[in-house]
Amino acid sequence: MDARAISLVRTTFKAVAAVDGGPEKLTRSFYAILFARNPEVRDFFPASMESQRDKLVTAIAYAIDQLEDLDRLLPFLAQLGRDHRKYGIVDAHYAAVGDALITALEQFAGNEIWTDEVDAAWREVIAVMAGTMMEAAEADDGPPVWQGTVVEHLRVLDDVSIVRLMLDEPLDYSAGQYVSVSIPSRPRMWRYLSPAIPANAAGEIEFHIRRVTGGWVSPALVGSTSVGDRWTIGAPLGSMTRHSAPGRDRLLIASGTGIAPLRAQLMEMATKADNPSVHVFYSGRYPCDLYDLQTLQQIAAINPWLSVVGIVEEETDPWWYDGPQYRDHLGGSSPIVGQVGKVVAEFGSWDGRDIQIVGSPSMINTTKFRLQGAGVDLSLVRHDPW
Template identity: 60%
Template sequence: MDSRTISLVRTTFKAVAASEDGPEKLTKSFYAVLFTDNPGVRDFFPAAMDTQRDRLVKALAYVVDRLEDPGNLLPFLAQLGRDHRKYGIDDSHYRAVGNSLIKALRNFAGTEMWTEEVDKAWTEAIGVIAATMIGAAASESNPPVWGGTVVEHREILRNLAVVRLQLSEPMYYAAGQYLSVQIPSRPRMWRYLSPANPANEQGEIEFHVRGVSGGWVSPSIVGHVDVGDQWLVGSPLGSLGVPPHPTQDMLMVGCGTGIAPLRAQVMEMASRRNNPRVHVVVGGHHPCDLYDYATLWRLSQTNPWLTVTAVTENNDNPWWYYGGSQADLAGMDSPLVGQIGKVVASMGSWADRDIQIAGSPSMVQTTKFRMMAAGTPTANIRHDPLY
């Protein structure tokens, strides 16, 4: 796409999404058009559409912001295309979605903004998106989904659990990537989780899941999953990971269950002969949120390239927590106290590091902005899409 086409798409989308209720109106209009014109498509979506609507706008914003960066955008779209095979969709569904999105945008923008040139620009952009996803799906030889049997479910905190699956066949993902999962009690409600262990030939996989207040899926995983439950797991997504031959030392910053993709990478690196220096900073609101700090600390004791620092916002645990401290091991450093982004930024600019941030969208954004304000080059910072 040329610069004029990209400018028209970006300007139109930002104008539509700029108002306070713009994103909500756009998504409601899109799904109304999609389901009216293509009734059979409704079966692919969950009964509750709130999360789905929110994801649509954020995904669109992510794509629109990267139209000038095909080197990163096209691999991302290819991953989505491979992942979307889990829904059982075909080329006609991509056309239906594209046509419905254009119609919804046209209805929302009005005739004054939606010119023939704008219509042509959006048609070209959606054509590139659909063609990339369709092509990647068609060329993929791996299964669209993997089956997984729950072999262990362990509640670490009242709102956090470790779940281990035995996959029906091995999945080869890069440590640091994330996967979509569907649990039997929430059909068609796919959620993204990051494996906390590297891929292995046995098809064993571990997830760390925190229950989100008011969420549909995560509280069910934490409180109501049983050994023997059958999950479905989609294709790997995301670009976090350690290059085969890294040229920079690394900084990894993770909060809560954001530790999972960082832990997987460190565990994989521990099996290599040569590694760059890696500093892992893990954080939480309370000391008990550092639920896997001990694992990383033990790894640091046998791998001199690894340094681990813990940060908590409070010195004390919440009233309901009666477990032991994560700093009970002899020689383990006590956590620093403060907000993780502020603490990391206070350590310097990290200008010589390849940086990864993992956690909630608000944590990632806050940490990223604090580091940039401290002089960290934006190009050094990596994180998964915030949707």
């Protein structure tokens, strides 16, 4: 892909996205075209398509943003290809998806924007994306999904649960990655979750899950999970395990259940004799949101390379929280009160560190903005697109 083709693809996508309701209208049109031309494909998707449409826009936007960084884009696409094996997708389905996306884009862009050159650029990009995903899927000889049984469910907050499972066979993932999860009560509806412990030969896995208001899957995961439930888990995804240089000091920033993938990395690092300096900032709105801070502090207590700082926006817990009080739980220590991005940016100089951020899109973007204002090179910042 040359610079001209990349520019045309980005310009077209931005033009569609700039229209009022453009991304939503584009995805609705795309799926309508796809299902009309290929009715059998509809069975791969859940009854409600709202969440699926959001995922499609996020994936396309991320891929377009990374077109000049193939070292980051191609591994991401390869992971998606392996993950899509869980649907039973074959090569013909990739062609059908590409054709439907081209048709939908052409309809929205109009004749003035959608020239033969633009059409060729998009077809080249889609060919690279589909080809990479198909090659990765065909090369993977492992199972398309893993099955596991819930062995423990801890409700640590009203809207947060820790769920532990025993898989039928071990899942080989890297600490920091995430997987897609499906439960029987929500068929064909997949939720992305990050394991909170490193992979192990016993097949044990742990997830930290926050209930999303209005969500289709997370309320069931948090409120209705029972010991003995059977879950289906897809192939591991994510680039949070990649580092710019071996031995480089690291800055890890998380909000709420976003601590899970960072926690897994810290646990893995704690098994090694030599580690770089690692500084962790764990944030939440209330002190009770730092439900796993004690675990991090226990790791830090026996690993001098690790330091942990808690950050909250409110100094006291809300009236409705009736669990263990923060200070009693942590032996009297107190978090810093403030907005996470501002606190981290003002805490010290982070230039030259590998940086990972896990949280909501708004938290990630605000923190990146603060770090950039403090002189941090954003090329060293990692966060997953979901």
